[in-house]
Amino acid sequence: MTNNTDNLGHNFRGPVSTVIFDWAGTVLDFGCIAPVAAFCAAFAEEGVPISEAEAREPMGAAKREHLEMILAQPAVAERWQAHKGSVCTQADVDRLYAAFLRIDEVQCERYSALIPGALETIAALRSRDIAIGSTTGYPRSVMDGLMPLAKAQGYEPDHCVTVSDVKRGRPYPDMVLDNAIALGASDVRACVVVDDSPTGLVSARAAGMWAIGIIASGNEIGLSLAEWQALDEKAQDGHRQRARRALLEAGAHYTIDTIADLLPVIEAINGRLQAGEKP
Known part of the structure; x- marks a missing residue:
């Protein structure tokens, strides 16, 4: 995370400092079951x-x-x-x-199992000094039970905002903005939201952040890992096309199958920020 005040306002050139993840369908619970x-x-x-x-x-x-x-x-x-x-x-x-x-x-x-590749992706983001935030449509009472299950598997975000903690949930930007403030993001353009729901992506765009939609492990397809893996390539592609269309219509800048595919997109966003682009 940069502390250089010259890299603010119209001069902002990145890099990504904060990634804010949804929970079910994005980091754990393949298929949002x-x-x-x-x-x-x-x-x-x-x-x-x-x-x-x-x-x-x-x-x-x-x-x-x-x-x-x-x-x-x-x-x-x-x-x-x-x-x-x-x-x-x-x-x-x-x-x-x-x-x-x-x-x-x-x-x-x-259904609390982490999605394959989640721990590796989170570790790689942390190695780049990227803070890990999270949002959820679950109330705090549910997350009080779910977060320890995730922690036992090795996942613990730096900050978690539930719908109980803000005045307005998705599609409003309150939860992702709370993360940006709590995690000390220098600019909302340095924040990336990763979510499998269209409303989560709408909230990212409303906050001026980058939006990445999750396809294969998310709610738009809604299949368990075993069910997804049992499909042939043609059937998977059919599901992908339908889900990708819904996520792009909601404002996704990028779509990926699962969290395991995130790192190349973060690098692509860094390149766009360096070139002076914004979400």
Whole structure:
């Protein structure tokens, strides 16, 4: 991280000083399975099953807001009213959210494995004096259980901001800006956000940061590592094209399969910064 005040404002030329990672689907939980399983189970307890696609659609939002967005989907709202005899109320959302938190505690432990290459990539970033930040749509109560599981595997970011810690979650820039301030970034242009959700990438662009979308291990594809590896190249490419399109539309400057592919992109961004480009 540079302390040279000449390298600020219009004269900023890099290098990258801070990388801010999402959690599920980006650093751990290949396929972003845990929250989806918890959402589906919470709705099943209410007698209103939802599909995986319905559970995944709002991914990246704060989890209570995520529930409300699921309930706002016309097909889900119709099934809810048919089963319950009335529209969903805030009391229903409270009950669903409490169930989600209870179930997700178990699912996070079940799906807490780091994505292959994560530790090596983090170590390489640290060797370049790059600070490691993180954001999540999980509340602090969930992260209090998940962070020790990640630490036991060797991953501990320098700073973690949850949706409980800020006034506004994604797609607003609050969480990534909190990281930039806490980690002492000299300029938002020195910050790179790595996220598998479109809303996370929108938040990066809103903050004036570089945005890198995760394809293979992320929510847009939503397959476990074993399921992804079982696909042939043609099938993988079909999934990639669809996911890449969604992430680019959300504002990604780059897309990569997984965190293991990050380092060449950091070097490319450093080159662009040196040339005077900005996000």
